[in-house]
Amino acid sequence: MKRKKDFAPFISSLAAIVCGLIIGFIILILSNPTEAVAGFVTILTGSLTHGTKGVGQVLYYATPLILCGLSVGFAFKTGLFNIGGSGQFLMGAFGAVVIGLTCPQLGPFQWVVGLLFAILLGAIWGAIPGILKAYFNVNEVITCIMLNYVSLFWVNMTVKGSKVLFNALRNESKDIPKVATLPKLGFDVIFDGSSVNSGIIIAILVAILLYIILEKTTFGYELKACGLNKNASKYAGINENRSIVYSMVIAGAIAGLAGGIMLLSGTGRHIEIKDVIPSEGFNGISVALLGVSNPIGVIFSGLFIAYLTAGGFYLQLFHFSKEIIDIIVAVIIYFSAFALIIKKFLERYNEKKKDKEYNLIGNKGA
Amino acid sequence: MDLLYFLIQQTLLFMIPLLIVALGGMFSERAGVVNIALEGIMVMGAFTSIFFINLTQGFMSGNGQLLIAILIAAATGIVFSLFHAIASVNLKADQTISGTALNMFAPAFAIFIARIIQTVQQIEFKNTFRIVEVPILSKIPIIGEMLFKNSYITTYIGILILILSSLVLYKTKFGLRLRACGENPHAANTAGIKVELIQYAGVLISGALAGIGGLVFVVPTSTNFNATVSGYGFLAVAVLIFGQWKPKYILFASFFFGFMKALSNSYASIPFLFALNIQSNIYKMIPYIATILVLIFTSKKSAAPRASGIPFDKMKR
Structure with missing residues (x-):
């Protein structure tokens, strides 16, 4: 019986994906019937048709998606909606840029320190909504949205105001020297021509770590308990406020790490001085929803969305723009909002079946 | 004095769209449905209406054209928000998630369709709508x-919407019912209101x-639409909270x-502000920080509609 129940979230995610793809296909047909099929096939298989480079790109795109998805998903587990992943990502990116450009004396440890600083800034940025939620009863969604913009303007101002960080010609942060970037670990040889690096390994390790924390430790159990029932966990002696703060700190730290990794990838990513919030944090929401907030599920959903994104890159061969991928992902999120209903329905269905069996056999353990 | 007039005129350009959208958010939240999709709905409204201006500018111009565009924007907004209503009212889905999906969908859709129709994503339009001087x-x-x-x-329309909104919310049967649904939908349901x-x-x-x-946001501040309203929808959510859900x-x-x-846009042309040497980014930051501070100070006795964000389920009492 238990096994069937575990499949419910998987089936609901799958249903959301199928709906998203169907609607994406319909939009392609409506906008350009002659190229629709070829375009759709490109979305589905584009990443695989360009050899190892394509696969490498999928892994590269997946890195920030998985990490931001983990960030959002971890907060979800404690019943918090971390829509501030973008701000935390940006703070992390800023931290990495500062270390990457100002601390050459650190030698081979420069990228490590850069990532640690990114984690620290992200954690601080996550702590603010956590503390406000726990001790002042302020809705974390609103604080997160506000902090996204505060971080945007603050980072823009600080980068622009610093001669060491700012490249005035291109209106962005300066190039980070190659010695300060993440090791490639031979990925550049295996996936020739792609941008993948050790970041993907870090992302997967973080996912496994979070899985262990959530499933195998008392700490993780307390966090989950707070998410499931605040009052019950309070009654059981769990410090609810502390759990909220810890959960947001960890969520912020992971999003910050994502920002650090992206900026230290040595792939030409910079902090651009414009009034646009980085999209990674928002993409993390879709990854987390699709992976039903399960750290291992998030790895797969991150890979899946990265796979679509990489495929969408080749759509330029046709008269479609790559925004169709965002449309499909948006539809998938929309349907995964109902997925909870599908899940509940499946659970109810299973319970009914169980009840029936119970009545027939008269033994609940069966 | 000229400077003050200039600042007020500038303020109006930024303030009116925020006012209109925040009032919109108010209607949704006072009825008990959180709507963070405002950003996406703004994008969709601007997209269709500016496309209309773009297509008709050969033979139409001036405020007549703008008024039709406003109707188109409103209709688009209604159709698009229907998805949010279905998700949050009928299907009792998580309202924040549904809103997030719409926010993601709108700009992607606007760019995709614009590219299909005219190959570039920016939609150009001629601004023939400025009123130099209202007679008398x-x-x-x-x-x-x-x-x-x-x-x-649009400034006058914004003020009109403000007056109408207050009247509807506080002086009509519908307004009373709306507020009841946001505070206690079960009580409202018991009283025979169709929640x-x-x-x-x-x-x-x-x-x-x-x-x-x-x-209204795009027309006075730009001559093309590039599938974004620069976070004004989120800013409107902040305005709504800062304004404590009251018109x-x-x-x-x-x-x-x-x-x-x-101020952030024009401080450089104001001598004494320029002398203060405060960066434009500081002015941009202040509203967001102020909102957080207001939330901290008012959270003990929050004015937020009590049932806002919780799906209404008749079975739950």
């Missing part, structure tokens, strides 16, 4: 100079106003936010 009214001292010169018809219907109305009104707000405070909040935005 502009002769009133001070006020005439501030409100009736270099203005847009789902009222919530639908709230969400669709917010869609119409957010759609209009998108157009008169929303007016003040949007004025404050608009004024800060105007």
Whole structure:
């Protein structure tokens, strides 16, 4: 019986994906019937048709998606909606840029320190909504949205105001020297021509770590308990406020790490001085929803969305723009909002079946 | 004095869209449905209406064209917000997630369709809507100079929407029912109010106003639409909270936010502010920080509609 129940979230995610793809296909047909099929096939298989480079790109795109998805998903587990992943990502990116450009004396440890600083800034940025939620009863969604913009303007101002960080010609942060970037670990040889690096390994390790924390430790159990029932966990002696703060700190730290990794990838990513919030944090929401907030599920959903994104890159061969991928992902999120209903329905269905069996056999353990 | 007039005129340009959209958000939230999709709805409203202006500018111009565009923006907003209503009212889905999906969908859709139709994603339009001077009214001292010169018809529409919103919310049966649904839908249901219907109305009104707000934001500040409203929908959510979900405070909040935005844009041309040497980014930051501070100080006795964000389920009592 238990096994069937575990499949419910998987089936609901799958249903959301199928709906998203169907609607994406319909939009392609409506906008350009002659190229629709070829375009759709490109979305589905584009990443695989360009050899190892394509696969490498999928892994590269997946890195920030998985990490931001983990960030959002971890907060979800404690019943918090971390829509501030973008701000935390940006703070992390800023931290990495500062270390990457100002601390050459650190030698081979420069990228490590850069990532640690990114984690620290992200954690601080996550702590603010956590503390406000726990001790002042302020809705974390609103604080997160506000902090996204505060971080945007603050980072823009600080980068622009610093001669060491700012490249005035291109209106962005300066190039980070190659010695300060993440090791490639031979990925550049295996996936020739792609941008993948050790970041993907870090992302997967973080996912496994979070899985262990959530499933195998008392700490993780307390966090989950707070998410499931605040009052019950309070009654059981769990410090609810502390759990909220810890959960947001960890969520912020992971999003910050994502920002650090992206900026230290040595792939030409910079902090651009414009009034646009980085999209990674928002993409993390879709990854987390699709992976039903399960750290291992998030790895797969991150890979899946990265796979679509990489495929969408080749759509330029046709008269479609790559925004169709965002449309499909948006539809998938929309349907995964109902997925909870599908899940509940499946659970109810299973319970009914169980009840029936119970009545027939008269033994609940069966 | 000229400087003050200039600042007020600038403030109005930024303030009116915020006012309209925040009032829209108010209708949705007072009915008990959180609507963070305002940003996406603004994008959709601006997209269709500016496309209309783009297509008709050969044979139409001026405020007649703008008024039709406003109707189109409102209609688009209603249709788009319908998705949010279905998700949050009928299917009892998580309202924040549904809103996030719509926010993601709108700009992607606008770019995709614009590229299909005209190969570039920016939609150009000619701004033929500025009113240099309103006859008679502009002769009133001070006020005439501030409100009736270099203005847009959208300013007056915004003020009209504010007055209508207050009247509807506080002086009509519908307004009372709407507020009841946001505070205690079960009690409202027991009193014979169709909660789902009222919530639908709230969400669709917010869609119409957010759609209009998108157009109103783009028209005076740009000559093309590039599938973005620069976070104004999220700013409107902040205005709504800063304004404590009440029309008169929303007016003040949007004025404050608009004024800060105007300062960040034009402080360089104001000598004494320029001498202070405060960066434009600081002015841009202030509204967001102020909102957080207001939330901290008011959270103990929050004015937020009590049932906002919780799906209404008849079975739950």
